[in-house]
Amino acid sequence: MELVCPAGNISMLKTAVDNGADAVYIGFKDDTNARHFAGLNFNDGTAQKAVNYAHDRGRKVYVAINTYPQPAGWSRWQKAVDVAADIGIDALIVADTGVLAYATEKHPNLARHLSVQGSATNAEALQFYKQQFDIHRAVIPRVLSMAQVKQLAKDSPVDLEVFGFGSLCVMVEGRCLxxxxxxxxxxxxxxxxxxxxxxxxxxxxxxxxxxxxxxxxxxxxxxxxxxxxxxxxxxxxxxxxxxHALEEPTSLNTLELLPDLRAAGVKAIKIEGRQRSTAYVAKVAKVWREAIDSCQLNPHSFVAKQQWMHDLSSVSEGTQTTLGAYNRPWQ
Amino acid sequence: MRLSLGPIQYLWPRQTVEDFYQSHVDSPVDIIYLGETVCAKRRYLKTTEWIDLAKELAKAGKQVVLSTLTLIEAKSDMAGVKRLCNNGDLAVEANDMGAVQLMADQSLPFIGGPALNIYNAYTLNLLHQQGLIRWVMPVELDAETLKDILADADEMGLSDKIETEVFSFGHMPLAYSARCFTARFRNLPKDDCQLVCQDYPEGLAMDSQEGEAFFTINGIQTQSGRIQHLLPHWQKMQQIGVDIIRLSPQPQHMNEIIQRYSQVIQGISTDTDIESWLNSPACDGYWLGKSGMDYIAVEAGLK
Structure with a gap:
């Protein structure tokens, strides 16, 4: 299983790589990505440095271009796709079908992942993206239960990436206004x-x-x-x-489900939080690296160590964690 | 411009649903969308019964469209969507890419619902190639963006091939979740929800601690607290090229509201005021490029 970590700047990216991320995902400094925050993200130059740093160490960089362009801004999304391709990233993470169409036509050899913002929760939807854009992977929304993730992994025509840790969206991503x-x-x-x-x-x-x-x-x-x-x-x-009529301020933590996710055939675990700190990504990447390695080695005797859970809790929003929708025994 | 009646977003008893549609057989709406779009656990009408009801309405002369579930999680949810998509006769509104795929697989035309995330003409074009013949604009877009999208679509040669529909009246669907907020309010687990959402035929108001209408809880769906009301902007809609005005059902005064919309867009009346028939304040901010909850028509003197 691949560990995919967030980076909002170059030092966070280096820290993620140094602490065991297999891949790091980043975004550009504009509204083409779903963490368009002041002071965050990469320009062409820092993105190139990020790619060089990761590639020199055998790791990957994914670029999230995962918002929905409207006509007035369309050229920014085109440019984001072109720049990402030019600097040699490993995959695009895209939500909008128009952007996917552009990327598929213009850069057919650059891998495409469907962003969680693409909001695909079922095999038929994944088949649509596979057929239209030959996507390699889909990040699935945090609304599915473990049983549903297992079923989807079985039926999916593409690899699945699921959220392991971070802020929790209680609404299905990509369809929350x-x-x-x-x-x-x-x-x-x-x-x-x-x-x-x-x-x-x-x-x-x-x-x-x-x-x-x-x-x-x-x-x-x-x-x-x-x-x-x-x-x-x-x-x-x-x-x-x-x-709290909709959601309490808690974080998602699925560490104890790792053996189940692995057995289900989930190919990658995503850590949320490009807007968080270098200290956050250092701690979270390190814990998840150890946990994934331990799970690969001994999937049947895997237990989530107290120390890991403690470390993750210490960087959680609201300092509470939850299994979120994964823990729904009724489905 | 024509009027459509969107799918009933709430859980109403079977008889109420049947009476509701019966009362609209002779109303000025041209198109009726029907089906369960929110929660697969709501089964007062089975999928086949929705199809039968739709066929009856079609016989009565309405253009009828079957609307599919928006958030499809379990395989059993998808089975219901498949039954709708394979009905062999009536048009389908796809509210998820999974339903788009099912329609495209059969090379059947479909309508793209408001949750399909069509934000530009490139997406519109791609979906048209898969069979899309009408789309409902995402509720958060504004008039100027719609104008731009339709101008781009025109350049792509799509203007005569695709109809545009705008969600113009009702509590707007804003979000979907794995969690049922109505069951949460009633302290019930979702797997034993006892369909308590039927106690709230117009949803459950969720206000700020200062009593300001903010959202409306409707099972796993969160709606706007205010009621979208775009009739004061009907001329702009017509000018941009909107073909269909969608009115979303509420339990009371729907006939009066439909009549008022109909009379105004036909030029019979200029009175766009519907507020005495509403249980929540109105809004139109999205259409004007503002926050969705804003109500600008009042300030602009358009009311």
Whole structure:
């Protein structure tokens, strides 16, 4: 199984490689990728350095061009595909069928992965992308249960990559417009979810309010840790009850499912978090490298070590982890 | 421009569904979409019964389209989608690329639903080659982007081959999840949800702690808290080249709302106000390139 780690800048990429990533995924400094954050990502020059660093050490670089271009910006997506091809990356991670068509025609020999933003959750959808664009791999959304992942891996015409660790989207990726409903910008259109420019923190006598485009997303009392107001992770009012109506701020951690994922034939494990720190990727890459190696060696006696779980918890959002949808015994 | 009635997004009892469609046999909507698009566990009407109901409506003179499930996870979900796609007669709205593949495999024409992620004419063209004859614009796009997409489509020679539909009235579908938020609210596990979503025929309001309408919970689907209302913009829609205005069913006053839309787009009336028939505030921000929840028609004096 391949370990695919995130990098938001060159030092994060080097750290990921040095700590055992088989492949690192990056994006360019614009809205062509789903982590379009200020101060993050690569220009042509740093992306070339990233490729050189990884290739010198026998590792791969994937470039995420995984938002949905609209006519006014189409040339940026074309350019992103062309630059990625020029600097010798190992695969593109794409969501939009228009961009996939362009990449397939212009750079037929450059491998194509379907991004999680492509939102393919079933074998027929994967067959569509295989048939149209001869994709090599698909990253599947974090909504499938372990039983569904197993079934899909059996039926899929392409290799599967699944999320192992990181922030958890509770909505199926690529089909969530909550952010643009509140702020005008979404992952699909702008590569942004709950963008920082729409966030406002207000100190009040009752505690801290966090607002997204003026809508109150959550209110934290003085003794609570105030979290970032991601649109789906606030506390809202439903019929007189105030609670995390959609999702609590937790992280996904599927380390203990590694033997199952391996047995299912999953080819790669993806770590979320290009927006996180170098320290984050160092710790997460190291733990997952050890875990994958241990699992390959002795799949039947694999146990998730306490130390690994502790290390991962220490860098988790909300410092809680969950198996997410993978743990749904009823399917 | 013509009017369509989108699929019922909520779980209504079987009799309510049948009565609802019966009441629209003579209404001014030209196209009726029907089927379960949200949750495969909702089976008051079996797939075959949806098909039968659709055939009855077709006999009554409506153009009928069967809508497929949006988030397809289990193989059993896909089996239902296959039955719809293989119905052998009626048109199908594909709400997932899996359904697109099933239609393309049979070389059958299909309609691309609002969750297909068609953001540019290149995608439109590619899907047209697979059989797409009509598309519903993603709800988050705006009028100017639609204009650009249709201009590009025109250059590709697609203008006469593809119809454009816009989700114009109703709580907008915004997100889908593995989790059922209605069951979560009722403290029930999803595998024993007891179909409690039937208790909320218009969804469950999810407001900010200050009481501002934000989202609407509808099982595994999250909708806008506000109700999209694009009638004040109908002339712009016509000018850009929108062919079909989609109205999404709500349990009450649907006939009045359809009549009002119909009279305005036919030029019989200029009154676009529907607010007394709504249980939530209106919005139109997406269409104007703003946040979806904004309501600009009011400021612009278009109401």
């Amino acid at each position: 909550l952010s643009s409903y509140a702020t005008g910008e979404s992952p699909n259109t702008c590569g942004a979810c709950s963008p920082a420019k729409a966030v406002r923190w207000v100190e009040t006598p009752e505690g801290t309010e966090c607002r997204l485009n003026d809508v109150l997303i959550d209110r934290f009392s003085v003794d609570e840790k105030a979290g970032y107001p991601v649109v789906c992770k606030g506390r809202f009012n439903v019929d007189g009850h105030t609670y």
